[in-house]
Amino acid sequence: MPRPLEPVSQGTRVTLGISFFVLFVLAWAFATLGGFVSRTFLADPITMLQDGWLLLTRFGFLGDIGITVWRVVGGFVLAAAIAVPLGILMGAYKSFEAFLEPFVSFARYLPASAFVPLLILWAGIGEMQKLLVIFIGSVFQIILMVAVAVGNTRRDLVEAAYTLGSSDQGVVKRVLIPANAPEIAEILRLVLGWAWTYVIVAELIGSSSGIGHMIIDSQALLATGQMIFGIIIIGIIGLISDFLFKAVNRKLFPWRLA
Amino acid sequence: MSNTILQIDNVSRVFPGVRGGAPVRALEPTNLQVEQNDFITILGPSGCGKSTLLRIVAGLDRPTDGRVLLNGREIKGPGADRGMVFQSYTLFPWLTIAENIAYGLREKGVPKAQRQEIVASYTEKVGLRGFENHYPKQLSGGMQQRTAIARALANDPEILLLDEPFGALDNQTRGLMQELLLGIWERERKTVLFVTHDIEEAIFLASRVIVMSARPGRIKADIPVDLPHPRHYRMKTTPEFSDLKAQLTEEIRVEAMQAEGVH
Ligand SMILES: Nc1ncnc2c1ncn2[C@@H]1O[C@H](COP(=O)(O)OP(=O)(O)O)[C@@H](O)[C@H]1O
Numbered sequence: 421m422p423r424p425l426e427p428v429s430q431g432t433r434v435t436l437g438i439s440f441f442v443l444f445v446l447a448w449a450f451a452t453l454g455g456f457v458s459r460t461f462l463a464d465p466i467t468m469l470q471d472g473w474l475l476l477t478r479f480g481f482l483g484d485i486g487i488t489v490w491r492v493v494g495g496f497v498l499a500a501a502i503a504v505p506l507g508i509l510m511g512a513y514k515s516f517e518a519f520l521e522p523f524v525s526f527a528r529y530l531p532a533s534a535f536v537p538l539l540i541l542w543a544g545i546g547e548m549q550k551l552l553v554i555f556i557g558s559v560f561q562i563i564l565m566v567a568v569a570v571g572n573t574r575r576d577l578v579e580a581a582y583t584l585g586s587s588d589q590g591v592v593k594r595v596l597i598p599a600n601a602p603e604i605a606e607i608l609r610l611v612l613g614w615a616w617t618y619v620i621v622a623e624l625i626g627s628s629s630g631i632g633h634m635i636i637d638s639q640a641l642l643a644t645g646q647m648i649f650g651i652i653i654i655g656i657i658g659l660i661s662d663f664l665f666k667a668v669n670r671k672l673f674p675w676r677l678a
Numbered sequence: 679m680s681n682t683i684l685q686i687d688n689v690s691r692v693f694p695g696v697r698g699g700a701p702v703r704a705l706e707p708t709n710l711q712v713e714q715n716d717f718i719t720i721l722g723p724s725g726c727g728k729s730t731l732l733r734i735v736a737g738l739d740r741p742t743d744g745r746v747l748l749n750g751r752e753i754k755g756p757g758a759d760r761g762m763v764f765q766s767y768t769l770f771p772w773l774t775i776a777e778n779i780a781y782g783l784r785e786k787g788v789p790k791a792q793r794q795e796i797v798a799s800y801t802e803k804v805g806l807r808g809f810e811n812h813y814p815k816q817l818s819g820g821m822q823q824r825t826a827i828a829r830a831l832a833n834d835p836e837i838l839l840l841d842e843p844f845g846a847l848d849n850q851t852r853g854l855m856q857e858l859l860l861g862i863w864e865r866e867r868k869t870v871l872f873v874t875h876d877i878e879e880a881i882f883l884a885s886r887v888i889v890m891s892a893r894p895g896r897i898k899a900d901i902p903v904d905l906p907h908p909r910h911y912r913m914k915t916t917p918e919f920s921d922l923k924a925q926l927t928e929e930i931r932v933e934a935m936q937a938e939g940v941h
């Protein structure tokens with residue numbers, strides 16, 4: 421029996437991780453191919469792959485994937501570009517925090533998906549509307565989480581910087597920001613994951629392209645194979661972006677692991 | 679008294695009570711004059727206000743009353759003219775050892791070539807050659823504190839403030855660090871204010887030991903240490919050293935008993 425908190429080797433970790441995926445697909449295949457679940461509600465894995473192949477080769481699904489990725493990245497980069505500096509300022513300057521924190525905390529609980537109908541009225545059903553959904557869903561989360569991280573910077577490091585001659589601005593630039601850079605990167609990774617759920621909602625309504633649009637189209641045709649394929653593609657893209665983010669963080673912040 | 683560098687003038691500190699509690703008198707009005715090139719150790723039981731006094735000199739805390747003058751100018755906040763080494767490890771974890779030592783020089787805008795030269799010389803002085811590109815996490819506690827001393831000295835401060843810098847180190851390392859610091863002082867003659875609760879450490883390093891009383895902190899005794907330089911660790915076993923130690927032990931014991939409420 422493994423003991424609590426006992427580490428496992430890298431090989432065991434990978435094997436265990438893959439075996440759950442295998443188990444999951446086996447259970448799915450057993451339920452569908454074995455005839456326990458109606459095909460109308462749930463396609464079997466083989467049909468799903470065939471449908472997926474058809475989508476990619478005949479219906480230009482790669483284009484849909486591309487447009488969805490573009491929307492997520494676009495809205496997310498926009499949000500991060502505004503939210504990270506604001507969050508740093510809020511964390512660093514308490515009066516700024518007192519000014520913005522109550523509003524941001526309130527805005528954070530406004531569900532991005534509920535803005536979709538309103539945004540369609542404001543911005544039409546073009547790309548701007550999709551980007552705005554992602555933006556609204558991400559920006560307040562990033563601001564608050566970055567502000568908390570920066571606000572929790574070790575006081576003794578800040579004091580050390582002052583005794584070494586740093587100005588207030590120097591402390592922000594050369595202590596608060598580098599000290600929290602890894603955590604900010606981690607926050608961005610987390611929020612990017614959430615951004616994926618907003619984009620699909622934005623694409624379910626009033627859209628003519630994207631993964632979400634394909635899924636809603638397939639629903640009309642009862643093509644559960646296609647729907648599942650779309651969902652799995654989202655999962656795979658999420659996994660890849662997560663992996664890339666972690667790899668970049670490891671490269672950028674070697675001192676974290678040192 | 680032309681060579682007084684630091685003058686502590688009736689400095690006291692009262693911390694406001696938390697959640698309606700009574701205010702804490704951490705420091706009674708305190709006077710102290712520090713001469714150029716003095717190595718002063720401030721000795722007292724824990725909680726007697728040593729850190730408070732040092733932080734006020736550093737400018738990290740403000741006195742409730744009184745003032746501190748450095749070269750005749752009143753201290754209003756922290757600055758590069760007073761280097762500080764903390765008990766906790768305060769190297770910047772995202773900078774390498776060399777970059778940590780260079781931090782103050784960068785803030786001052788010292789050109790790169792000159793910066794590298796100064797960093798190399800202090801890396802050498804604290805015995806960290808070969809570790810320039812390591813991150814703090816990769817170093818032992820003793821090495822981190824050596825880097826912190828080098829980082830403070832590289833800035834060429836008027837006075838070096840140390841708040842129990844070796845408090846978290848094991849005994850052997852602590853002894854080596856004392857010799858290293860003393861060696862640097864014997865060569866460079868920086869003015870040093872060194873806080874400790876360790877009697878041997880206080881005597882071994884000091885040209886003057888200031889004994890503080892239990893809370894609220896007050897200066898209770900001011901004892902010159904005339905042991906010859908250069909000092910070697912074997913000095914700790916000489917009769918002169920033992921006499922001083924016995925004297926200070928007695929002073930401190932009373933205070934420690936008071937601090938613990940034993941009579
Ligand atoms: N920021 C603070 N707020 C309230 N009380 C404090 C604060 N800092 C220190 N004190 C109190 O002041 C007294 C002296 O503290 P300190 O200077 O840290 O003592 P020492 O360094 O000699 O151990 C202690 O009783 C401590 O609890």
Ligand SMILES: [Mg+2]
Pocket residue numbers: 728729730841842
């Ligand atoms: Mg202390």
